[in-house]
Amino acid sequence: MYQIMKKEFLAPNIFSMHVLAPRVAKSAKPGQFVVVIADEKGERIPLTICDYDEKEGTVEIVVQTMGASTRAMARYEVGDSFFSFLGPLGRPSEFVSEDLDVLKKKKMLFIAGGVGTAPVYPQVKWLHEKGVAVDVVLGAKTKDLVILEDKLASVSDNLYVATDDGSYGFHGLVTDCLLDLVENKNKEYDVVVAIGPMIMMKFVALTTKKLNIPTVVSLNPLMVDATGMCGACRVSIGGETKFACVDGPEFDGHLVDFDEALRRQTQFKLEESEKLKAFEECEFWGGRK
Numbered sequence: 314m315y316q317i318m319k320k321e322f323l324a325p326n327i328f329s330m331h332v333l334a335p336r337v338a339k340s341a342k343p344g345q346f347v348v349v350i351a352d353e354k355g356e357r358i359p360l361t362i363c364d365y366d367e368k369e370g371t372v373e374i375v376v377q378t379m380g381a382s383t384r385a386m387a388r389y390e391v392g393d394s395f396f397s398f399l400g401p402l403g404r405p406s407e408f409v410s411e412d413l414d415v416l417k418k419k420k421m422l423f424i425a426g427g428v429g430t431a432p433v434y435p436q437v438k439w440l441h442e443k444g445v446a447v448d449v450v451l452g453a454k455t456k457d458l459v460i461l462e463d464k465l466a467s468v469s470d471n472l473y474v475a476t477d478d479g480s481y482g483f484h485g486l487v488t489d490c491l492l493d494l495v496e497n498k499n500k501e502y503d504v505v506v507a508i509g510p511m512i513m514m515k516f517v518a519l520t521t522k523k524l525n526i527p528t529v530v531s532l533n534p535l536m537v538d539a540t541g542m543c544g545a546c547r548v549s550i551g552g553e554t555k556f557a558c559v560d561g562p563e564f565d566g567h568l569v570d571f572d573e574a575l576r577r578q579t580q581f582k583l584e585e586s587e588k589l590k591a592f593e594e595c596e597f598w599g600g601r602k
């Protein structure tokens with residue numbers, strides 16, 4: 314069993330949990346994820362890792378309550394335990410195995426969108442600890458949905474916050490902020506890492522293609538069970554079939570067939586909404602159904 318040591322709300326419907334899982338905390342690397350099974354009847358929920366502390370033996374996950382499974386997870390409090398906490402899974406970010414001197418000369422920009430900000434933090438933190446300076450664009454719909462701003466500010470060289478409605482920071486989408494940095498502020502980047510909703514990653518990749526900046530994206534949102542067998546996360550990368558959960562989750566953003574990935578994301582919508590309806594009915598009856 315994996316005990317919850319700390320829980321906090323970061324924004325409406327978004328909470329973080331520090332889970333006691335010493336073996337995962339010891340071997341986790343930037344870019345990897347975990348699969349959480351809340352109770353013995355629960356589903357496998359792939360979740361990105363937001364932070365890990367080898368000394369404390371804890372792994373921090375950030376969850377947005379969307380479907381029945383994440384709504385059920387939100388009921389867990391400090392002191393409760395998850396049935397299973399598998400990981401770390403997936404391939405670590407490519408930069409982890411790059412030559413450090415080469416890495417230090419690169420100008421890297423991370424683009425974090427909404428809940429996708431969570432997996433950006435351990436990547437930027439790792440680079441910061443190795444002496445690599447990086448810039449970060451943090452995008453959210455509104456000011457109250459901006460998460461992890463202080464944590465990211467403490468490990469990035471420059472942090473640019475952008476909100477769609479202009480309620481905080483730069484007024485516009487992350488792609489507008491990126492164009493502003495490159496075209497108006499004369500910023501130059503050798504690589505962009507974009508993590509957020511699929512539609513954001515699609516438009517970041519289209520923008521960086523025009524700007525000729527190599528781009529990495531993370532296809533976590535495609536995953537359903539992360540077993541490598543259900544096929545839900547199948548995606549075409551430069552015409553080759555890959556599975557996000559075993560071959561990724563990170564891929565060359567300029568090679569991803571985003572339209573196929575966006576179609577794939579909608580394939581379980583009906584089942585998800587039926588599950589959510591059943592969960593809500595059960596909640597209404599006080600769990601007696």
Ligand code: NAD
Pocket residue numbers: 361425426427428429430432452453454475476477485486487488508509510511512513516517531532533534
């Ligand atoms: P959101 O819809 O609030 O979007 C976040 C930001 O993305 C926006 O503020 C905007 O700047 C940018 N964006 C959105 N649409 C865009 C477009 N068409 N063009 C350019 N930029 C655009 O994000 P949210 O509601 O927090 O996102 C939830 C999604 O994030 C979930 O679907 C989840 O699957 C995904 N997610 C992804 C990862 C990952 O590893 N890629 C990790 C966690 C969550």
Ligand code: FES
Pocket residue numbers: 535536537538539540541542543544545546547556557558559
């Ligand atoms: Fe099922 Fe990858 S999520 S095969």
